[in-house]
Amino acid sequence: MSFVSVRNVFQSYGDRPILERVSVEVEEGCFVSIVGASGCGKSTFLRLLLAQETPSRGEVSIAGQPPAREPGRDRGVVFQKYSVFPHLTIRDNILAAEELSARWGRLWGRARRAARERADAALARVGLAHVADQYPAALSGGMQQRLAIAQALQARPRILLLDEPFGALDPGTRLSMHDFLTELRAETPMTVFMVTHDLSEGFKLADRVLVFDKTRWDPDAPERWGATITYDFDARHGGIPFQSARAPHAA
C-alpha cells in the first residue's frame, strides 16, 4: 500500500459538493504540487490530509492508518498567511512549535536547553540566527515564511503540507525560497503536498503535479458538481501522465 492513500473521496459542505471521486496514491518521499481554480477545493483536500475534516464519503489513510486528529509529529503545515506567533521572539516561536507537539506540553530544565539548542540550529539553517531575539514584526515576508517553514519542520514531520506558501512573496524571494525548499528536501526526505497557483513553480519543485477541476459543469447551477483530479503529471519526465511514466510498457 502507498504511504498516502486517498480512495474515492467526496466532500460536501451542507448539500454543496466540493470534491468528488478523488483518488490518489502517493509514495513516501514524493513532492506533489496541487493546482486548480480558486475555490475548487485544494485547501479542503489538505484539510482532509490533516484530519481537520472527515470526508463525506471515501477514505484517507497515511501509513495504513486514518490520519490522527491531534496535531502531531507526523504532519507539519505552512499556510499562505504567516502562521507565526507575533508576541513571541523568533527563537521562542520555534520552541513553541516543539512544545505544541511535545507529549508533555511545556519543556523544562535539560529538555528545554536541548530544545533551545535545536531551535538555534534550525534558525541557523534558515538563515535567521542573527534575529533570534527579535519579534516577527521585524522580519520581511520571506524571512517570516522561512520561520513558518522552520516551525513546521521542527517536529521532523513525515509529511509537509504547504498551502500557497510563497503566494505573498516577491519574485526574487520566491526563487530563493524554491532553492531553500529543494535544499531542505535533499537533507530530510519528506513527503510534500504543496498547493500553488503558479504552474511553473508546481512543475519546477514537484515530482507530480495534480490538477483539480470539475469534469461536470452545469451553467445554470455552477455549484452543482464538485472537483476531482483531472490530470496527474509526472513532473520529472516532461509532464507526461504519471501512471504511464511509472509503467512505460503498460498499454
Ligand SMILES: Nc1ncnc2c1ncn2[C@@H]1O[C@H](COP(=O)(O)OP(=O)(O)OP(=O)(O)O)[C@@H](O)[C@H]1O
Ligand atoms: N467550512 C466550510 N464550510 C462551508 N464552505 C466551505 C468551507 N470551507 C470551504 N468552503 C467552500 O468550499 C469551496 C472550496 O474551498 P477551498 O478553500 O478548498 O478552495 P481552494 O481551491 O483552496 O481555493 P483558493 O485557491 O481560493 O484557496 C469554496 O467555495 C469555499 O467557499
Ligand SMILES: [Mg+2]
Ligand atoms: Mg485554498
